[in-house]
Amino acid sequence: MFKDFFDISFNNLRRRKLRSWLTMLGIFIGIAAVVSLISLGQGLQTAITGQFSSISTDKLVIQNAGSGLGPPGSTVVEKLTDHDFELINKIPGVKTASPILLRTVKIEFNNKLLFYMMRSIPDDPKKYENYYVTQNIKPQEGRLLKSGDSRKVLLGNNFVTNEDFGKLIRVGKKIKIENIEFEVIGILEPSSEFLLNNAFQIFYDEMKEVLEIGDEIDLIGLQVDSPTIAEETAEKIKKEMRKDRDLKEGKEDFSVQTPLQVIQSVNTILTAINIVVIGIAMISLIVGGIGIANTMYTSVLERKKEIGTMKAIGATNLDILSIFLLEAGLLGLVGGIVGASIGALIAYGISSGANIALGADLFVVDFSMSLILGSISFAFLIGIFSGAIPSYQASKLKPVDALRG
Amino acid sequence: MAKKSKPREVIKLKDVFRYYHLGDETVKAIDGVDITINQGDFVAIVGPSGSGKSTAMNLVGALDLATKGSIYLDKVNIERMDESELAQVRGKKIGFVFQTFNLIPTMTALENVMLPMVFQRIPLQERRERANELLTKIGLGERLDHLPSELSGGERQRVAVARALANNPEVILADEPTGNLDSKRGKEIAEMFVKLSEEGKTVILVTHDPEIAKYADKIYRLKDGKIVNK
Numbered sequence: 237m238f239k240d241f242f243d244i245s246f247n248n249l250r251r252r253k254l255r256s257w258l259t260m261l262g263i264f265i266g267i268a269a270v271v272s273l274i275s276l277g278q279g280l281q282t283a284i285t286g287q288f289s290s291i292s293t294d295k296l297v298i299q300n301a302g303s304g305l306g307p308p309g310s311t312v313v314e315k316l317t318d319h320d321f322e323l324i325n326k327i328p329g330v331k332t333a334s335p336i337l338l339r340t341v342k343i344e345f346n347n348k349l350l351f352y353m354m355r356s357i358p359d360d361p362k363k364y365e366n367y368y369v370t371q372n373i374k375p376q377e378g379r380l381l382k383s384g385d386s387r388k389v390l391l392g393n394n395f396v397t398n399e400d401f402g403k404l405i406r407v408g409k410k411i412k413i414e415n416i417e418f419e420v421i422g423i424l425e426p427s428s429e430f431l432l433n434n435a436f437q438i439f440y441d442e443m444k445e446v447l448e449i450g451d452e453i454d455l456i457g458l459q460v461d462s463p464t465i466a467e468e469t470a471e472k473i474k475k476e477m478r479k480d481r482d483l484k485e486g487k488e489d490f491s492v493q494t495p496l497q498v499i500q501s502v503n504t505i506l507t508a509i510n511i512v513v514i515g516i517a518m519i520s521l522i523v524g525g526i527g528i529a530n531t532m533y534t535s536v537l538e539r540k541k542e543i544g545t546m547k548a549i550g551a552t553n554l555d556i557l558s559i560f561l562l563e564a565g566l567l568g569l570v571g572g573i574v575g576a577s578i579g580a581l582i583a584y585g586i587s588s589g590a591n592i593a594l595g596a597d598l599f600v601v602d603f604s605m606s607l608i609l610g611s612i613s614f615a616f617l618i619g620i621f622s623g624a625i626p627s628y629q630a631s632k633l634k635p636v637d638a639l640r641g
Numbered sequence: 642m643a644k645k646s647k648p649r650e651v652i653k654l655k656d657v658f659r660y661y662h663l664g665d666e667t668v669k670a671i672d673g674v675d676i677t678i679n680q681g682d683f684v685a686i687v688g689p690s691g692s693g694k695s696t697a698m699n700l701v702g703a704l705d706l707a708t709k710g711s712i713y714l715d716k717v718n719i720e721r722m723d724e725s726e727l728a729q730v731r732g733k734k735i736g737f738v739f740q741t742f743n744l745i746p747t748m749t750a751l752e753n754v755m756l757p758m759v760f761q762r763i764p765l766q767e768r769r770e771r772a773n774e775l776l777t778k779i780g781l782g783e784r785l786d787h788l789p790s791e792l793s794g795g796e797r798q799r800v801a802v803a804r805a806l807a808n809n810p811e812v813i814l815a816d817e818p819t820g821n822l823d824s825k826r827g828k829e830i831a832e833m834f835v836k837l838s839e840e841g842k843t844v845i846l847v848t849h850d851p852e853i854a855k856y857a858d859k860i861y862r863l864k865d866g867k868i869v870n871k
Binding site: 237240244247248250251541542544545546547548549550551552553554555634635636639 | 699702704705724725728729731732733736737739743745746747748756757759760761762765804807808
């Protein structure tokens with residue numbers, strides 16, 4: 237029985253090929269968007285959390301509260317200082333700690349003045365070696381900074397091609413940082429920390445001196461004895477700093493970020509992004525559904541006489557309803573299948589492109605079968621849902637009126 | 642003509658009225674009609690346009706319900722039936738033939754003839770065999786897989802007749818079946834109806850063409866919703 241109605245519905249769609257495809261276009265776009273965006277989102281999440289958990293489960297970052305998203309040092313709260321650094325260094329479980337400066341600086345080259353981010357590199361050889369290794373910092377041109385270097389600067393990978401200053405900055409060239417001359421000693425390989433690709437890096441002491449910072453610190457990065465005590469040590473640090481600053485629990489004006497928290501906050505952001513994009517995709521699906529409803533309405537009007545004939549030769553209201561609902565469902569289903577395939581291709585294309593751009597196989601698209609099957613079923617349901625009212629109207633037509641056409 | 646010795650009532654219209662309301666006006670399409678049609682009868686309903694003959698056919702075919710009066714199909718009053726029951730009655734007991742053929746354009750000749758059997762839930766194999774047999778009998782055995790658009794008017798109407806016979810109904814109800822055909826094809830169709838009535842089918846033909854009406858055993862003339870002769 238179902239097969240008979242299926243054949244009838246399928247024949248009708250085939251006869252109106254162009255209109256059927258145009259109707260399904262809305263569903264294509266929606267489902268393709270849903271599948272590609274969710275796959276990419278999941279891939280991104282896997283890539284990011286994978287990176288964090290593999291590299292730095294024993295690293296903590298301390299910074300001023302409320303300065304999470306703006307450039308550190310830009311908010312008016314109590315700054316971290318050398319005093320805090322001393323305090324933290326003494327806490328058991330802390331293996332090494334480095335003060336980090338992260339500021340916007342004035343760069344002059346080729347008679348042009350521009351502002352860029354600058355990050356400090358620890359002066360202590362053990363610490364900067366550790367920094368180079370854990371952040372995977374390698375020179376693409378020239379070399380890295382080492383002890384004894386004076387007025388030398390490292391440039392991020394973007395400067396290989398960045399001509400913002402009118403011409404390229406090459407290794408060996410002199411640039412002015414806050415009016416003090418520095419020599420470019422190296423340009424780095426691309427980093428997975430995108431900030432570093434567009435930043436300048438000099439030794440901590442020099443940065444403090446050049447920017448006349450005093451005893452302020454923007455961030456304190458530290459390594460604990462073992463990843464298993466990361467959370468525990470973070471709590472200890474919080475307690476000590478609260479005591480030192482005479483603050484109540486929950487009223488901290490600083491934050492200690494553990495890897496877990498970083499992963500969590502990244503996940504929160506990714507989830508928020510996912511919700512927004514899925515919302516946009518949903519709008520497109522709704523539009524697609526309206527398209528199906530519109531086509532079904534037109535179809536019912538055009539085929540009034542056919543409906544009348546079928547009723548005259550014995551079709552019940554339920555038969556007519558089934559035929560039309562199936563037709564609407566098929567529009568959704570085929571739209572869903574094609575859309576899911578297109579979406580998978582798009583996701584695959586974007587991830588391949590991203591991997592080529594990043595020069596690493598970071599981005600693995602996560603195609604889950606449940607996502608694909610789920611979105612196809614969803615498209616089918618949208619079809620049925622959108623076709624419900626037109627199909628109901630078709631089934632309720634009086635045979636006499638319908639036969640008149 | 643071989644008539645049964647004991648005629649059985651197949652259709653009975655008893656004091657039937659059908660009024661329409663168009664704005665403030667009441668159109669009396671059928672204004673008190675009594676007709677009894679027996680099994681195997683070949684009846685023509687004739688009359689000028691607007692005389693109510695199409696309305697009469699819709700009422701007899703259970704496509705429409707009377708404003709007043711009773712209509713019996715096989716002694717069963719169809720007045721109280723709901724739309725699904727009516728659909729089943731139409732599908733089983735009545736075969737329709739329309740002026741404009743009304744074949745489903747997306748279906749082949751064979752599929753069109755099979756369609757009424759789909760609605761009676763007859764298995765595919767049986768449907769195909771019966772449709773094949775019917776089409777072969779009327780000389781379209783070579784055109785089973787042709788779409789209506791690939792058939793001539795006369796061929797289309799023959800497919801429509803085959804479709805009307807699909808569920809082996811007692812009554813064939815034809816509304817101006819020759820209206821869109823030339824006189825030669827029209828005669829062929831009319832002769833098919835004569836043959837069907839000889840085989841025991843009850844044939845009701847609605848037409849305004851006196852040449853075609855002549856084939857019937859009995860002619861009812863309608864005027865302003867009333868029968869003016871018998």
